[in-house]
Amino acid sequence: MKSMKKLFLLLLCCPVALSAQNGVKISGFSVKPGTPSSTVTFTVSWSPLTNGKQWSDSVWVFVDYNDAGTMTRLPLSGATLTNSSWAAASVTMINGNPNGAWVVGNARTNNNFSATVQLVTNCGDAQSCVPAGLCVYAINYPPLGEYTAANVIKFTGTPPFVLEFVEGGGTTIPHEPAPHTYIYTFPAGKTLKLFS
Numbered sequence: 001m002k003s004m005k006k007l008f009l010l011l012l013c014c015p016v017a018l019s020a021q022n023g024v025k026i027s028g029f030s031v032k033p034g035t036p037s038s039t040v041t042f043t044v045s046w047s048p049l050t051n052g053k054q055w056s057d058s059v060w061v062f063v064d065y066n067d068a069g070t071m072t073r074l075p076l077s078g079a080t081l082t083n084s085s086w087a088a089a090s091v092t093m094i095n096g097n098p099n100g101a102w103v104v105g106n107a108r109t110n111n112n113f114s115a116t117v118q119l120v121t122n123c124g125d126a127q128s129c130v131p132a133g134l135c136v137y138a139i140n141y142p143p144l145g146e147y148t149a150a151n152v153i154k155f156t157g158t159p160p161f162v163l164e165f166v167e168g169g170g171t172t173i174p175h176e177p178a179p180h181t182y183i184y185t186f187p188a189g190k191t192l193k194l195f196s
Contacts (some may be wrong), residue, residue, distance in 0.1 A: 015035065031134060040119045043114055044114070058105065059105075061119070063121075073100075079118065081116070082115070085115065086113060098150065101119065142159055
C-alpha cells in the first residue's frame with residue numbers, strides 16, 4: 001500500500017501542461033542539484049489568443065514539492081530567461097515574494113511564444129536542494145471579481161479564491177476559508193476588503 005501511494009504521488013507530480021483553456025504548456029523539465037543552490041529548468045510556451053478571450057500574455061510560474069505527503073511551494077531565490085522567441089521577453093521576481101516569478105511574453109494577438117525558464121532555490125546542502133516530487137506550474141488567468149449585487153461577487157479565474165472582510169466597525173477579519181464557487185454572497189454586516 002505504501003509503494004502504491006508513492007507511485008500515485010510520483011504520477012501526480014510530473015511536469016504539468018495546463019489545459020487548452022488558457023493554452024499554456026510546460027515541457028523540457030529538468031532539475032540540477034547543487035550547493036548552495038539548485039535549479040529547475042523548463043520551457044514555457046503558448047499560442048495566440050483566440051475568440052476574444054482576455055487571458056493575460058504573462059504567466060506566473062512556480063514549483064511545488066512533496067513534503068512528507070503535503071504539496072508545498074518551493075521558495076525561489078532567482079529566475080532567468082533564455083531562448084526566448086521574443087527579444088523583449090522578461091522574467092521577474094517580486095520583492096519579498098519567493099513563491100514564483102512572472103514571465104512576460106507577446107502572444108496576446110498573433111505570435112506564438114516560448115522561452116526557457118530557470119528557477120533557482122537556495123539551500124545548505126545538495127540533499128535538501130532537490131526535494132521529492134517536484135511539479136512545475138504556469139498560470140495566466142488571474143482572479144477577477146465583479147459585483148453582481150451589493151453583497152454578491154462573481155469570480156473568474158482559477159479557484160480557490162481567498163477573501164478578507166471588514167466588519168461594520170472597521171475591524172479586519174482574518175481570511176475566510178477559500179470558496180470553491182464562482183458566485184459568492186458576503187455574510188451579513190461584512191464588507192469585502194480584498195481577495196486573491
